[in-house]
Amino acid sequence: MQLLSQQFINNQWVASKGTRMLDVxxxxxxxxxxxxxxxxxSDVDAAVHAARKAQPAWQALGGVARAAYLEGFADALExxxxxxxxxxxTNNGKPLMEAGIDLDDAIACYRYYAKQAKALDTRQGEPVNVEMEGVEARTYHDPVGVVGLITPWNFPLVTSAWKLAPALAAGCTVVLKPSEVTPLPEQVLADIALEINLPAGVLxxxxxxxxxxxxxxTRHPGVDKISFTGSNRVGEAVMQAASARTASVSLELGGKSxxxxxxxADPEQAADWVMAGIYFNAGQICSATSRLxxxxxxxxxxYAALAERMDALTLGDPLxxxxxxxxxxxxxxxxxxxxxxxxxAQEGLTAVRDATHRTLPDQGYFxxxxxxxxxxxxxxxxxxxxxxxxxxxxxxxxEAEAIALADDSAYGLAATVISGDPERAKRIGRKLKAGSIWYNSEQLVLPETAWGGFKRSGIGRELGPWGLSAYLEVKHVIGPA
Known part of the structure; x- marks a missing residue:
């Protein structure tokens, strides 16, 4: 059994001040x-102090130099x-194929933000077109500062990448808290930081x-921004804590897509896309299209096509x-x-398939x-x-009823539209209140496209240039031309 009683602070594994231990x-x-x-x-205070001390030099390195470290993370993960x-x-329960997707998406994210970091240098000092004669204005993009990143247990490596990569690209320094349920994969990030000689205190x-x-x-006065992915209940508490000092927050919360x-639509093809949208990662995904x-x-x-596919699913050892x-x-x-x-059962819902239709494995949280x-x-x-x-x-x-029912939700993270006419599918999707809308496909999450939702699904966007902007402040320098 592995024992992790230390914290990674200022490029050193140091004894934690905490006295409790948590089972994994x-x-x-x-x-x-x-x-x-x-x-x-006390651990938080030491980590924030290290990040605060390291931030000015990390910012001063510039985007090109920071990009090299991001490429280092990608290479080391590979x-x-x-x-x-x-x-x-082993830690999460994902089948091997799904664990591979999680890792590959994380690698792609680090490589994407390496390019964004390089491009950031070229954007510094861009002139602004102003109408007043004899005046010039230039735009600069400064890092927010020290950021606290809190990640969930369902996709540990990729959700860390979605936050850590743009934060480092922007010039921020980081205190990362993995989920206590699945902390093991993310420990490798500390090892990689040492391997690639990341400056002390940056991660x-x-x-x-x-x-x-x-x-x-979330309460620490030395933290300039919190980025949190998880439940609405905790997200609301994060927002309240940050509001006490007007700290910035990004919240990626729940969904009922x-x-x-x-x-x-072709029912057979549609069934494949429906299956992928709800049973991937055993349905433990915020964008799960759980309302058909x-x-x-x-x-x-x-329904017949779905029943056939559900019966064919193999439940068992993730390895x-x-x-x-x-x-x-x-x-x-x-x-x-x-x-x-x-x-x-109490509501008397009609099950096409449920636990009465199959035998579950003898062990495991199935x-x-x-x-x-x-x-x-x-x-x-x-x-x-x-x-x-x-x-x-x-x-x-x-179609009108479908759109109305789709939007009749407290959430607005994602949606999928399936139609034999792609233009119709796109038109319907354009009417929906959600951050990511797929048509005639599985859930394609790309580093170039934004991730985040409407309504109770959160605040802000991750991925794409919007994900980088979440860790930047815009500054204008104005004076005589």
């Missing part, structure tokens, strides 16, 4: 594989590819939970080749999803892939984020 589990074997320190406010895939599958990594690390980090299948709106003319054919669906990442998450399944049809819009399962392999469906009679 293998969700398939249901056994403890590590313990990490819970950390405390050399560790197989071991990190295995570690992610500090603190292990711990919300009580020991998360809350003190729709997937619309129109009457001109299918035109009544193709509803029965689609075994051919596993399609791993366990829930934690016993707590399995209990959370099970409560929704109990509500479904839940059966589930599909309910004709779900009332008043149902809690239709309205609330479940974060598990549970799809709720209902039929619609028109």
């Amino acid at each position: 589990m293998n969700p398939y074997r249901e056994e403890r594989i590590a313990q990490v320190t819970a950390g405390d406010a 050399t560790r590819r197989e071991s990190l895939i295995t570690l992610s599958a 500090n990594l603190l292990n711990g939970d919300g009580e020991g690390i998360g809350a003190p980090l 729709p997937i619309i299948v129109m009457e001109d 709106l299918v035109h009544e003319n193709v509803a029965e054919a689609l 075994a080749e051919g596993t399609d669906l791993g366990p829930m990442t934690s016993a707590k998450q399995r209990e959370t999803v099970q409560r929704y399944l109990n509500i479904a 839940l059966a892939p589930t599909l309910y049809r004709d779900v009332p819009v008043e149902s809690r399962l239709w309205q609330e984020e479940i974060f598990g392999p549970v799809l709720c469906a209902r039929s619609v009679v028109s």
